[in-house]
Amino acid sequence: MPSTKFLSCIKCLAVASGVAVAAGVAFIYSGFYPVGADDRHTALTFWALETLRERSIARASAGIEVPKNLSTPERLLAGGADYNDMCVSCHLKPGKTESDFALGLYPAPPNLTQAAPGHGDPEAQSRHRFWTIKHGIKASGMPAWGAGHDDERIWNMVAFLRRLPDLSPGQYQVLTARGSTDSDHH
Amino acid sequence: MKRKVLCWQVSLAVPTLLLGFSAQAHEPEKHMKEAEKPECAAMKTMDPSKMDRDDPVMQAMMQKCKEEMHQEEAGPEDSHADHSRHHDNGNANSPVEHEE
Numbered sequence: 492m493p494s495t496k497f498l499s500c501i502k503c504l505a506v507a508s509g510v511a512v513a514a515g516v517a518f519i520y521s522g523f524y525p526v527g528a529d530d531r532h533t534a535l536t537f538w539a540l541e542t543l544r545e546r547s548i549a550r551a552s553a554g555i556e557v558p559k560n561l562s563t564p565e566r567l568l569a570g571g572a573d574y575n576d577m578c579v580s581c582h583l584k585p586g587k588t589e590s591d592f593a594l595g596l597y598p599a600p601p602n603l604t605q606a607a608p609g610h611g612d613p614e615a616q617s618r619h620r621f622w623t624i625k626h627g628i629k630a631s632g633m634p635a636w637g638a639g640h641d642d643e644r645i646w647n648m649v650a651f652l653r654r655l656p657d658l659s660p661g662q663y664q665v666l667t668a669r670g671s672t673d674s675d676h677h
Numbered sequence: 678m679k680r681k682v683l684c685w686q687v688s689l690a691v692p693t694l695l696l697g698f699s700a701q702a703h704e705p706e707k708h709m710k711e712a713e714k715p716e717c718a719a720m721k722t723m724d725p726s727k728m729d730r731d732d733p734v735m736q737a738m739m740q741k742c743k744e745e746m747h748q749e750e751a752g753p754e755d756s757h758a759d760h761s762r763h764h765d766n767g768n769a770n771s772p773v774e775h776e777e
Contacts, residue, residue: 564737571737654734661719665738669712 528597540598544628549615552622557614561650567666570651573644575667577636578603584667586660596632606656613653620649717742 518524532540560566575584581592581600593600601607607616624645627635636645651666658666720742729735 562733564733564740567733567737568741658734661716662734662738665715665717665720665741666734668715668741670714 528595531597537598544631548619548622551626552618555618555621557617557621558646561617561646561653563650566647566650567654569644570647570649571663571666572669573640573648574651574655575669578648581632584660585655585658585663592632598631600632603652603655604658617649617653620652621645624648715741 531537574582580590581596582603583590583593585604587604588602593602621642623633625635625637625640625642627633627637655663720738730739
């Protein structure tokens with residue numbers, strides 16, 4: 492008798508799962524889900540997506556080895572120029588608190604001129620940033636820059652990001668300008 | 678069958694080419710021509726006693742502005758030599774050199 496009860500329970504679960512899947516597919520095809528970037532996620536969806544993203548990046552970046560020489564001026568200059576070309580429109584620069592991209596993207600891109608909360612370990616933060624710049628994040632507006640940029644170039648950007656919150660607008664301008672004062676003389 | 682293969686080839690080739698062009702478009706050398714110059718004048722007004730010369734940010738700024746800083750440190754004796762050198766290069770009247 493217990494085996495009959497068990498079988499009917501399995502049947503019941505299978506039917507319930509089938510109905511749930513069918514309901515999910517019907518919802519996807521219904522077009523009722525709002526995909527506009529100006530329509531905010533519910534707190535539960537936001538938590539689920541953020542947790543999924545953070546856990547995924549932490550796991551994927553765990554084995555990345557951070558170069559020992561991230562603090563060199565050469566890395567700051569190379570990474571600063573690339574940051575100014577590729578990242579500033581979304582992630583801002585000293586003296587700028589908003590941009591059209593920063594206002595319109597959802598989830599909002601982090602303001603990298605401010606020290607990131609919750610990343611106490613600079614090594615872990617560097618690994619996290621390297622992975623994110625290289626691979627991008629699905630459906631977030633963050634591209635995978637690894638397609639056209641080698642690892643060294645991405646580490647230069649990571650090196651620059653480490654110091655970005657400390658920079659004044661004037662320092663930022665000097666570090667990120669691609670031209671040089673002696674370029675006229677060559 | 679041939680059309681199907683051609684269709685696949687085109688659908689693979691187009692994104693590959695686009696990706697290639699986008700990567701090429703961000704070569705640093707391509708940005709140099711229209712690049713903005715560092716505004717090194719701000720460094721002249723900085724208090725030298727407050728400059729931490731061991732700080733990589735300061736080192737990077739000095740590296741970027743080294744020519745201007747060198748002229749500042751060289752003083753009036755050397756400045757004549759510098760000016761004559763720049764005369765040879767035809768840049769003696771550049772605004773950066775005469776900025777106070």
